[in-house]
Amino acid sequence: MPSAPGSGFSGSVRLKYVKLGYQYLVNHFLTLLLLPVMAATALELVRLGPDELLNLWRSLHLDLVHILCSAFLVVFVATVYFMSRPRPVYLVDYCCYKPSPSFRVPFTTFMEHIKLISNNEKSLKFQTRILERSGLGEETCLPPANHYIPPSPSMEAARAEAQLVIFNAIDDLVLRTGLKPKDIDILVVNCSLFSPTPSLSAMIINRYKLRSNIRSFNLSGMGCSAGLISIDLARDMLQVHPNSNALVISTEIITPNFYHGSRRDMLLPNCLFRMGAAAILLSNRRREASRAKYRLMHVVRTHKGADDRAYRCVYEEEDDEGHSGISLSKELMAIAGEALKSNITTMGPLVLPMSEQLLFFFRLVGRKVINKRWKPYIPDFKLAFDHFCIHAGGGAVIDELQKNLDLSARHVEASRMTLHRFGNTSSSSLWYELAYIEGKGRMRKGDRVWQIGFGSGFKCNSAVWKCLRTVKTPTDGPWDDCIHRYPVHIPEVVKL
Numbered sequence: 327m328p329s330a331p332g333s334g335f336s337g338s339v340r341l342k343y344v345k346l347g348y349q350y351l352v353n354h355f356l357t358l359l360l361l362p363v364m365a366a367t368a369l370e371l372v373r374l375g376p377d378e379l380l381n382l383w384r385s386l387h388l389d390l391v392h393i394l395c396s397a398f399l400v401v402f403v404a405t406v407y408f409m410s411r412p413r414p415v416y417l418v419d420y421c422c423y424k425p426s427p428s429f430r431v432p433f434t435t436f437m438e439h440i441k442l443i444s445n446n447e448k449s450l451k452f453q454t455r456i457l458e459r460s461g462l463g464e465e466t467c468l469p470p471a472n473h474y475i476p477p478s479p480s481m482e483a484a485r486a487e488a489q490l491v492i493f494n495a496i497d498d499l500v501l502r503t504g505l506k507p508k509d510i511d512i513l514v515v516n517c518s519l520f521s522p523t524p525s526l527s528a529m530i531i532n533r534y535k536l537r538s539n540i541r542s543f544n545l546s547g548m549g550c551s552a553g554l555i556s557i558d559l560a561r562d563m564l565q566v567h568p569n570s571n572a573l574v575i576s577t578e579i580i581t582p583n584f585y586h587g588s589r590r591d592m593l594l595p596n597c598l599f600r601m602g603a604a605a606i607l608l609s610n611r612r613r614e615a616s617r618a619k620y621r622l623m624h625v626v627r628t629h630k631g632a633d634d635r636a637y638r639c640v641y642e643e644e645d646d647e648g649h650s651g652i653s654l655s656k657e658l659m660a661i662a663g664e665a666l667k668s669n670i671t672t673m674g675p676l677v678l679p680m681s682e683q684l685l686f687f688f689r690l691v692g693r694k695v696i697n698k699r700w701k702p703y704i705p706d707f708k709l710a711f712d713h714f715c716i717h718a719g720g721g722a723v724i725d726e727l728q729k730n731l732d733l734s735a736r737h738v739e740a741s742r743m744t745l746h747r748f749g750n751t752s753s754s755s756l757w758y759e760l761a762y763i764e765g766k767g768r769m770r771k772g773d774r775v776w777q778i779g780f781g782s783g784f785k786c787n788s789a790v791w792k793c794l795r796t797v798k799t800p801t802d803g804p805w806d807d808c809i810h811r812y813p814v815h816i817p818e819v820v821k822l
Contacts, residue, residue, distance in 0.1 A: 413568065413610045415561050416618035417791065420606040421498035422758050423491045423577075424804040425467035425748075429601065432464045433457055433822050436597075443476050449588045456597040458819050461721035461742060465808075466600040466749035471581045484520055484581040485529075491577055491603035492526065493533060498802075499605040505571075507534045512563045512572035516545040516552035516753055518782070519642070519652075520579035530575065541567070549640060549781025550717055552576065553604070553753030554789045558625040564610040571611070577603035578752030585651030592651035598720055602751025602758065620775070620791040624676050628669040628786045636661045640782035659726050665786035666730060666778070670707070673788050677710040677774075707731055711790075712773040714738065715759040717780050718745035721816075727778065743812045748804070753779065758804055762812070765805040769797040 371379065436457065440450055469490075471483035492515075499505060513536065515527040525544035530536070543559060545552055553576035560572040580601050585592050609618070630636035639655035655661075675683060682705040693700045714737045716727050724745070728738045740759040744751075748758050756777045763769055773793040780786055800806065 413565055414612075414615070415564050415622040416609050416611075416614050416794070417620040417622065418571075418607040418609050418614050418618045419499065419503050420604060420757055420760075421495050421502060422754065422761055422804040423495045423498075423601075423603040425601055427465075429467035429469065429473075430465055431468045431473075431600075433820075437822065439473075439475060443586070444588070446588045449590075449593060452590050453593055453597055454822055456594060458822055459721065460597055461724075461745045461816055462598070462600075462749050463746040463814075463816075465747055469579075469581045469601050472584055476586070477581075477584045479582045479584055481522065481582075484579055485522065487581045487601065488517070488520065488522075488526055488529065488577070488579050489533075491579075491601060492530065492575055492605075495575070495577075495603045495605035496530070496534070496573075499573075499607060502802075503607055505573075505607060507536050509571050510534075510536055510540060510573050511567060511570035512560060513540055513542040513575075514545070514556045514560050514563075514572065515543070515575040515577075516548060516556045517577050517579055518547055518549050518552055518752065519583050520581075521546035526575070547782075549783060549785065550578075550719060550750075550752045550755070551779035551781030551783075551785045551787045553756055554625065554777060554779045554787040555627065555785075556753075557606070557608070557622070557789055558627060558787075560608050561622060561625060564608060567610075569611055570609070572608040574606040574608060575603065576606070576753040576757065578754070583652070585649060587645040587647055587649035587651060589645045589651070589653070591653045591655065592645060592649075594654045595652045598750040600749030600751055602748055602754045604754040604757035606757065615794065618794055619797055620793055622789065623774070623792050624673070624788070624790040626669055626673045626676070626788045628665050628672070630661065630665050630668070630784045630786075633661075633784075636665070636784035639784055659722060661784050662723065662780050662786065663726060663730060665780065665784055666727065669778075669786040669788055670705075673790075674705055677776075677790060678705050678707070679709055682706055682709060704730070704732060707776070708733070708737070710774065711776040712770075713740070713760075713763050713768070713775045715756045715763075715775060715777040716741040717778060718742075718748075718755040718759065719750055719780060721745065723780065739813050742816060743814070746814065746816055747808065747812070753781075761800070761803050762805055762809070764797045764800055765803065765809040766812075767799040769793055771796045 437454060440453055444450065469483070469487040471478050471480070471487070513527055513530060515525070515530065517526055521544070527542040527544040531540065531542060541563060545556060548555055556574045556576060560574050564570055564572055578599065580599055583595065585596055635657055639658045639661050641653050642650065643653055644650045674686070686705050689700065714733060716724055716738060718724065718741050724738050724741045727733070740762040743762055744755055744758045748755070751758060756779060760775065771793055775791040775793070777789045777791070778786070
């Protein structure tokens with residue numbers, strides 16, 4: 327017998343309210359339990375009256391020694407607690423490099439260069455198909471050396487790109503925060519594929535004349551997830567060194583990494599990676615809390631390098647003709663999914679409400695005891711986070727995470743629009759995404775942000791930030807001249 331009109335809708339509405347009631351009951355269980363106890367205690371105190379309460383106090387026979395010992399114990403416990411708890415780490419502000427329009431590489435320009443550089447028709451058709459499905463737009467940028475025919479990836483050109491993107495990001499951060507070189511106590515730089523001598527961190531110290539006792543670190547070879555590794559390293563340093571500021575630089579230098587061969591798995595980075603950089607100021611100084619944008623809540627790192635498949639899925643090597651490049655395995659998405667599962671298994675208990683944790687636990691026990699065919703319960707991370715910054719590694723990466731985490735188009739909008747406007751900027755892409763959310767005026771006090779990065783090794787890293795104040799829509803930054811045009815519709819295939 328057919329159901330009455332609207333019965334399905336009313337049933338779904340009832341199910342929704344049942345779920346909301348369950349979540350409220352579990353998440354506020356202690357409060358609901360304590361309220362009757364507190365009410366009963368208050369009623370009993372009122373019933374006793376002031377005379378009986380005074381007699382009860384006198385019957386305790388407390389003398390001065392007992393009171394002093396009790397007070398000392400309370401002070402001692404409080405001191406140990408405040409001394410042992412982790413120092414808060416604040417994100418004061420950050421800036422992203424905005425490339426000059428002269429560095430733009432529209433699809434037609436990119437394909438024309440490829441035609442002039444390579445005579446391999448199959449490689450040309452393959453890169454055309456990749457670009458059509460990449461999710462990139464017409465305004466992504468490549469460094470000056472890659473505009474030459476053929477590209478001229480010299481050491482001098484690579485250093486020039488590094489100086490361009492890093493110094494511009496730092497200059498903008500200094501202008502925005504009033505940061506002085508003497509105020510920087512810790513410096514962390516990550517760049518995966520370009521590691522010159524002296525290091526990029528030394529280059530920054532030389533340019534800005536930083537202190538001689540600065541604690542500097544230069545991370546290389548750690549892939550697109552290295553930005554969150556740098557944040558984790560800076561956090562650990564800030565736990566050890568009180569009253570300090572940490573400057574974190576995340577970038578990838580494109581100039582020396584253009585692949586000239588014809589292997590398909592090594593041609594992908596040519597089509598996806600573009601120039602970019604971000605400079606982030608972290609601090610554990612209490613006085614910075616008033617102007618800081620965010621507080622770092624958690625960092626969770628997952629490394630799958632013990633698995634040979636995961637270790638080689640993003641691998642720098644030479645092809646049969648001696649051309650060096652980065653090969654991307656066909657198993658990359660499957661391995662990324664496994665790494666994500668491991669990461670959220672650790673992240674879940676830290677951020678999910680108790681209602682979701684109980685559902686996950688009961689389903690896990692049910693699969694073990696009752697029926698192994700039950701599907702595993704995927705926690706609803708939308709209950710824990712207000713914004714998602716997923717590494718803009720490519721359209722397929724965003725699609726996979728949107729599917730696995732059951733996210734809406736709105737939740738992955740920042741990632742897709744960043745990929746469209748700036749391309750895959752490697753470790754700095756997460757900060758372009760955060761800038762997009764701020765540019766749209768969506769960041770409110772108390773909001774929680776989940777940054778998810780993937781990188782060679784294979785690694786999946788997460789960082790959780792809590793917004794400390796409602797962020798005003800910035801009038802500068804990488805999105806200032808185009809935020810009004812976004813979001814845009816991105817077709818699955820753009821015919822070239």
